[in-house]
Amino acid sequence: xxxxxxxxxxxxxxxxxxxxxxxxxxxxxxxxxxxxxxxxxxxxxxxxxxxxxxxxxxxxxxxxxxxxxxxxxxxxxxxxxxxxxxxxxxxxxxxxxxxxxxxxxxxxxxxxxxxxxxxxxxxxxxxxxxxxxxxxxxxxxxxxxxxxxxxxxxxxxxxxxxxxxxxxxxxxxxxxxxxxxxxxxxxxxxxxxxxxxxxxxxxxxxxxx
Amino acid sequence: xxxxxxxxxxxxxxxxxxxxxxxxxxxxxxxxxxxxxxxxxxxxxxxxxxxxxxxxxxxxxxxxxxxxxxxxxxxxxxxxxxxxxxxxxxxxxxxxxxxxxxxxxxxxxxxxxxxxxxxxxxxxxxxxxxxxxxxxxxxxxxxxxxxxxxxxxxxxxxxxxxxxxxxxxxxxxxxxxxxxxxxxxxxxxxxxxxxxxxxxxxxxxxxxx
Amino acid sequence: xxxxxxxxxxxxxxxxxxxxxxxxxxxxxxxxxxxxxxxxxxxxxxxxxxxxxxxxxxxxxxxxxxxxxxxxxxxxxxxxxxxxxxxxxxxxxxxxxxxxxxxxxxxxxxxxxxxxxxxxxxxxxxxxxxxxxxxxxxxxxxxxxxxxxxxxxxxxxxxxxxxxxxxxxxxxxxxxxxxxxxxxxxxxxxxxxxxxxxxxxxxxxxxxx
Amino acid sequence: xxxxxxxxxxxxxxxxxxxxxxxxxxxxxxxxxxxxxxxxxxxxxxxxxxxxxxxxxxxxxxxxxxxxxxxxxxxxxxxxxxxxxxxxxxxxxxxxxxxxxxxxxxxxxxxxxxxxxxxxxxxxxxxxxxxxxxxxxxxxxxxxxxxxxxxxxxxxxxxxxxxxxxxxxxxxxxxxxxxxxxxxxxxxxxxxxxxxxxxxxxxxxxxxx
DNA sequence: CATGAATGAGCCTTCATTCAT
DNA sequence: TATGAATGAAGGCTCATTCAT
Numbered sequence: 109x110x111x112x113x114x115x116x117x118x119x120x121x122x123x124x125x126x127x128x129x130x131x132x133x134x135x136x137x138x139x140x141x142x143x144x145x146x147x148x149x150x151x152x153x154x155x156x157x158x159x160x161x162x163x164x165x166x167x168x169x170x171x172x173x174x175x176x177x178x179x180x181x182x183x184x185x186x187x188x189x190x191x192x193x194x195x196x197x198x199x200x201x202x203x204x205x206x207x208x209x210x211x212x213x214x215x216x217x218x219x220x221x222x223x224x225x226x227x228x229x230x231x232x233x234x235x236x237x238x239x240x241x242x243x244x245x246x247x248x249x250x251x252x253x254x255x256x257x258x259x260x261x262x263x264x265x266x267x268x269x270x271x272x273x274x275x276x277x278x279x280x281x282x283x284x285x286x287x288x289x290x291x292x293x294x295x296x297x298x299x300x301x302x303x304x305x306x307x308x309x310x311x312x313x314x315x316x317x
Numbered sequence: 318x319x320x321x322x323x324x325x326x327x328x329x330x331x332x333x334x335x336x337x338x339x340x341x342x343x344x345x346x347x348x349x350x351x352x353x354x355x356x357x358x359x360x361x362x363x364x365x366x367x368x369x370x371x372x373x374x375x376x377x378x379x380x381x382x383x384x385x386x387x388x389x390x391x392x393x394x395x396x397x398x399x400x401x402x403x404x405x406x407x408x409x410x411x412x413x414x415x416x417x418x419x420x421x422x423x424x425x426x427x428x429x430x431x432x433x434x435x436x437x438x439x440x441x442x443x444x445x446x447x448x449x450x451x452x453x454x455x456x457x458x459x460x461x462x463x464x465x466x467x468x469x470x471x472x473x474x475x476x477x478x479x480x481x482x483x484x485x486x487x488x489x490x491x492x493x494x495x496x497x498x499x500x501x502x503x504x505x506x507x508x509x510x511x512x513x514x515x516x517x518x519x520x521x522x523x524x525x526x
Numbered sequence: 527x528x529x530x531x532x533x534x535x536x537x538x539x540x541x542x543x544x545x546x547x548x549x550x551x552x553x554x555x556x557x558x559x560x561x562x563x564x565x566x567x568x569x570x571x572x573x574x575x576x577x578x579x580x581x582x583x584x585x586x587x588x589x590x591x592x593x594x595x596x597x598x599x600x601x602x603x604x605x606x607x608x609x610x611x612x613x614x615x616x617x618x619x620x621x622x623x624x625x626x627x628x629x630x631x632x633x634x635x636x637x638x639x640x641x642x643x644x645x646x647x648x649x650x651x652x653x654x655x656x657x658x659x660x661x662x663x664x665x666x667x668x669x670x671x672x673x674x675x676x677x678x679x680x681x682x683x684x685x686x687x688x689x690x691x692x693x694x695x696x697x698x699x700x701x702x703x704x705x706x707x708x709x710x711x712x713x714x715x716x717x718x719x720x721x722x723x724x725x726x727x728x729x730x731x732x733x734x735x
Numbered sequence: 736x737x738x739x740x741x742x743x744x745x746x747x748x749x750x751x752x753x754x755x756x757x758x759x760x761x762x763x764x765x766x767x768x769x770x771x772x773x774x775x776x777x778x779x780x781x782x783x784x785x786x787x788x789x790x791x792x793x794x795x796x797x798x799x800x801x802x803x804x805x806x807x808x809x810x811x812x813x814x815x816x817x818x819x820x821x822x823x824x825x826x827x828x829x830x831x832x833x834x835x836x837x838x839x840x841x842x843x844x845x846x847x848x849x850x851x852x853x854x855x856x857x858x859x860x861x862x863x864x865x866x867x868x869x870x871x872x873x874x875x876x877x878x879x880x881x882x883x884x885x886x887x888x889x890x891x892x893x894x895x896x897x898x899x900x901x902x903x904x905x906x907x908x909x910x911x912x913x914x915x916x917x918x919x920x921x922x923x924x925x926x927x928x929x930x931x932x933x934x935x936x937x938x939x940x941x942x943x944x
Numbered sequence: 945c946a947t948g949a950a951t952g953a954g955c956c957t958t959c960a961t962t963c964a965t
Numbered sequence: 966t967a968t969g970a971a972t973g974a975a976g977g978c979t980c981a982t983t984c985a986t
Binding site: 558559560561562563642644645646647648649650652655656659663686687690691693694696697698700701704707708709711712721722725726728729730731732733734735 | 767768769770771772851853854855856857858859861864865868872895896899900902903905906907909910913916917918920921930931934935937938939940941942943944
């Protein structure tokens with residue numbers, strides 16, 4: 109998870125920048141410029157360290173990018189998987205809950221920038237794209253497909269292909285994340301995906317019923 | 318529209334490369350690498366001309382990118398607007414038709430690369446992002462919102478916010494386009510968004526009914 | 527052979543720098559600083575071109591070094607081999623002639639810098655060292671060993687190991703080349719290996735007799 | 736002399752690294768890479784200390800190099816001068832003895848790397864080159880010239896320029912040292928200059944007789 | 945004494961852009 | 966119109982050197 113010093117001891121004020129802070133800075137710069145257009149000068153300045161300091165923790169610019177992706181996604185996926193595993197209730201309500209949970213992350217954290225970054229650089233970093241696809245996308249789609257399947261088995265949903273339905277669940281979330289990172293910047297009113305996602309869940313649940 | 322020499326005079330076949338060919342080559346390279354990582358060497362080689370020749374038609378790399386975006390989107394938007402204007406029938410059937418029309422373009426042409434490019438470079442080229450948003454996104458969303466509004470007025474759809482519903486229509490199309498350009502590359506089976514989009518329209522129309 | 531424009535058409539004044547000129551400049555700078563301490567800025571300035579121009583002809587700094595070594599040695603070796611092949615006379619006189627020929631090259635050309643460069647960088651560029659050893663050193667030692675063997679067979683020389691004797695012939699020549707490139711620079715009187723090499727041949731021929 | 740802690744107080748074994756150990760490590764690294772390509776990281780690791788520790792004893796990388804040269808050569812020169820001063824016998828036998836003594840050092844110690852280092856860096860460190868030339872080369876040549884002069888005066892040698900003859904004595908020794916440090920590395924059989932140097936002395940003494 | 949962490953300066957390399965032909 | 970050749974302006978990366986502990 110990319111939060112400043114999230115792995116540091118609580119309560120003890122930190123003086124120096126650790127790898128997590130560097131990754132947090134890198135995320136901000138990469139999210140802004142994209143990987144190729146981002147300059148390590150900017151990442152270093154954003155982190156408050158010298159450019160050379162980046163090389164104390166990472167082998168190369170590409171290694172920073174890879175560490176960023178690898179470090180930021182798993183905790184969130186795992187949180188969602190826990191939410192699903194512990195759920196006691198109907199499939200529809202779970203879907204609604206999941207979408208709201210994801211929406212909160214999209215709104216509040218910088219994580220919304222990852223889809224943009226992955227999409228932009230997938231063909232330049234095929235290994236990373238494969239990693240992200242298997243560790244994030246497929247796991248999340250699998251999670252959603254499982255919920256849909258449960259809903260079908262319980263009679264809550266009509267029979268459909270759960271894997272396709274999972275993509276239908278995701279699509280407006282992805283839309284919101286991309287909109288936030290790419291277009292919302294210049295809007296007068298702050299970006300709020302909540303109404304869209306409420307309508308999304310309402311409509312989808314009706315559609316699947 | 319990015320087709321080799323599509324805007325050239327009919328009847329007089331050309332051998333040498335014109336601006337449209339250069340843009341077609343640029344689209345292929347930009348789609349593959351992204352704007353920043355793309356080299357004009359590659360664009361020139363892809364177009365079969367010298368690197369200097371690019372500067373006979375365009376002021377700069379950025380100008381190529383802008384001309385690319387500006388040239389490629391309007392014809393398609395206009396085609397869709399014509400399709401909608403000429404439609405005689407229900408709103409649901411029109412939505413289904415529109416989604417299918419867009420899906421065909423996504424599958425068959427290189428146009429599917431534009432969303433990726435725009436999303437990736439929106440913050441580096443705010444003017445271009447604004448242009449794309451107003452000329453493509455807003456027009457398309459407006460089109461769809463109009464259809465939804467018509468459906469609501471005719472009683473075909475339940476009352477919803479047409480602008481939000483329009484985004485729900487778009488989201489799986491965007492998902493398909495991005496999947497094609499970023500992840501489908503390494504799949505064994507060729508990418509086919511048709512089943513997903515069929516389920517999408519089915520579910521959405523049920524959900525909006 | 528590293529001579530400005532040696533491969534250019536005679537009589538037509540050249541305007542632009544070709545690879546040979548770049549190598550000639552590189553030799554001067556590498557000879558002065560050594561490979562690692564040499565800056566491509568210096569090579570470029572010495573050649574009168576921009577630093578980027580070096581990359582029109584060579585892949586990297588190392589490639590320049592390798593091309594330099596590979597291009598400069600063969601013509602000279604071949605000249606010596608021709609001299610030996612065409613020799614009609616005694617082994618001793620041939621040795622004296624060879625040493626004088628080499629001495630002239632050492633004095634007049636920049637080639638004397640190669641031993642220093644190879645010796646300094648042999649362990650950093652093992653492939654290049656192997657190339658130089660097999661294409662220059664071994665060939666030259668073979669040439670000399672052959673002459674010594676001829677001298678022994680003709681009774682001109684006493685029996686000795688020709689390969690060792692060849693090294694004895696070379697050693698003062700190497701000494702002279704290294705002295706020129708490393709120590710003679712700061713001497714008041716210009717460096718002249720002739721007296722040393724005269725004594726060398728005199729003494730060696732007496733010693734081998 | 737570069738031996739671990741050779742100048743330390745006798746009887747008190749030390750565990751931590753002193754300046755002599757650092758110089759010994761520096762010699763190994765410089766001999767391998769050359770001065771410019773050697774990294775202080777490597778020197779520190781070779782010495783088993785931190786990179787910062789080098790700066791407790793030396794002002795700079797260049798200072799290490801200079802201390803290395805200054806410390807390593809004088810003891811050996813003095814040993815040779817003592818050997819010569821104490822010699823009771825003919826000039827030829829003394830020469831043979833000297834060459835053998837030097838050959839042993841070349842084979843057994845790392846000192847053989849100095850000629851390579853000095854030759855490679857002479858133009859980058861003119862002061863050091865001057866120091867080495869006056870304190871090592873000139874003294875050694877003077878020593879040898881003195882022996883030759885004695886041999887001429889005693890009638891053992893024919894009249895020649897003693898200074899030139901001294902260079903003839905040195906040349907194959909230099910050749911051996913350079914061969915060891917630059918080319919012998921990749922040979923299957925270990926490098927042994929003894930046969931060459933035996934033939935050298937034999938031939939030279941005959942030649943001077 | 946000793947070091948881990950940090951950095952300023954500099955170098956190799958790339959690439960969008962220009963220009964003479 | 967078209968290009969091969971050339972370059973200025975960075976950017977990634979390295980490394981000798983410093984400093985707080």
